[in-house]
Amino acid sequence: MTKNTPQNLQNQFANKTQAWSARFSEPVSELVKRYTASVDFDKRLANFDIQGSLAHADMLASIGIISAQDLQDIEKGMDQILEEIAQGNFVWSIDLEDVHLNIEKRLVELIGDAGKRLHTGRSRNDQVATDIRLWLRHEIDLSLDLLHQLRQQLATLSLEHAATILPGFTHLQVAQPVTFGHHLLAYAEMFGRDAERLADCRKRVNRLPLGAAALAGTSYPIDRERVANTLGFDEVCRNSLDAVSDRDFAIEFCAAAALIMTHISRLSEELVLWMSPRVGFIDLADRFCTGSSIMPQKKNPDVPELARGKTGRVNGHLVALLTLMKGQPLAYNKDNQEDKEGLFDTADTIRDTLTIFVDMVQGITVKADAMRAAALQGYATATDLADYLVKKGVPFRDAHETVAHAVRACEERGCDLADLSLNELQDFHQLITDDIFQVLTLEGSVAARNHIGGTAPERVRLEAQRILDASQAG
Ligand code: ARG
Secondary structure: OOOOOHHHHHHHHHHOOOOOHHHOOOOOOHHHHHHHOOHHHHHHHHHHHHHHHHHHHHHHHHOOOOOHHHHHHHHHHHHHHHHHHHHOOOOOOHHHOOHHHHHHHHHHHHHOHHHHHOOOOOOHHHHHHHHHHHHHHHHHHHHHHHHHHHHHHHHHHHHHOOOOEEEEEEOOEEEEEEEHHHHHHHHHHHHHHHHHHHHHHHHHHOEEOOOOOOOOOOOOOOOHHHHHHHHOOOEEOOOHHHHHHOOHHHHHHHHHHHHHHHHHHHHHHHHHHHHOOOOOOEEEOHHHOEOOOOOOOOOEOHHHHHHHHHHHHHHHHHHHHHHHHHOOOOOOOHHHHHHHHHHHHHHHHHHHHHHHHHHHHHOEEEOHHHHHHHHOOOOOOHHHHHHHHHHOOOOHHHHHHHHHHHHHHHHHHOOOHHHOOHHHHHHHOOOOOOOHHHHHOHHHHHHOOOOOOOOOHHHHHHHHHHHHHHHHHO
């Protein structure tokens, strides 16, 4: 039997496989080990974990808790670990549970005692909360950039098609003519708000939990402001219990991501519809489509369909995180380890999806003739006829009724409103004169809607340009 002399205990620490195992009389089973380990997925936090550790070590040295030599050794050891990870030579061990313990163990192997001093005044609880925030901040910046690129592409296409007319729909029935540029800019608006939401979420992500230690703070005279500064955090979390336990910042991100995917999904649905041979408004570049193994004529819009489908998993992750949080008493609980996979998948999904969409918007071929032909069906200018009568003094409800009669007559004859002669139109209302034909054209209809937010080509050009200018300035 080995005695529990300090030296023997130290050796035990060096050999043992779990950082907390001295207190335990039996090892966990293989299944429990796999069940509780997170290293398989949290190893992607490694660079952020090291970044956080270096900032912590720098602070410990600045207040004299570790020596300048210790700090140097830690920096050197971490450099090597970063290199090993980058080269794929780092040996990850499930016995060491998570990314934090794997890196710490390797550091001790490389530099000895200085490595063991790193964890002074710190716990994995504030460490992991810091890592996730550093990682998420980085992901938010990547997605913000992609959202801006997507808006730019939409605005560019919109400028090109500021005067291209297609039917606007309500209830998926032809309602009024709109310009394709205007339609595209609707999505630019949605993605603009998505970017605002992410930028706002970033403010709350960008706060430092480190220093909260396990839950109560630490008795060392730590300098949290210094660590926050080193890591580029705007603020320090003001309550240690809250800092280690809440994941509301991650939930916010998932909510913002769910809305991004919801907007992507709506756009996807339209792309699929527009590409259907029955509609034929656009074509998508071949690189976003696949063929059928049995039907040679098919070109399927797989990418938008898949994006529409992936919205489900992102929405699911939001619900999972909300549910994960709701039953937890203060402070840290192991439940929180479950925050990662869904969060990672959410960030990966929106990043990949946005990257593909930036390219896909550039691969849209617009079939303006088909759009125009569709806008000529379905009495898209009926409202314009009613508005025309109102401008001549007819109350709107009466004008609406008059036009309904005219539409019905056209339906019976199988023609459009613009196909009626002046005499025939005057049978419906004597105030109609020959300036009506300008009003009944598609071009007249869209040009008339020339106010902020309207579909007139002139407006669309201004709005598209505004987005492009802003993205250049930003
Ligand atoms: N792997 C853990 C997580 O992701 C790190 C924190 C564990 N802390 C603890 N006391 N078990 O949340």
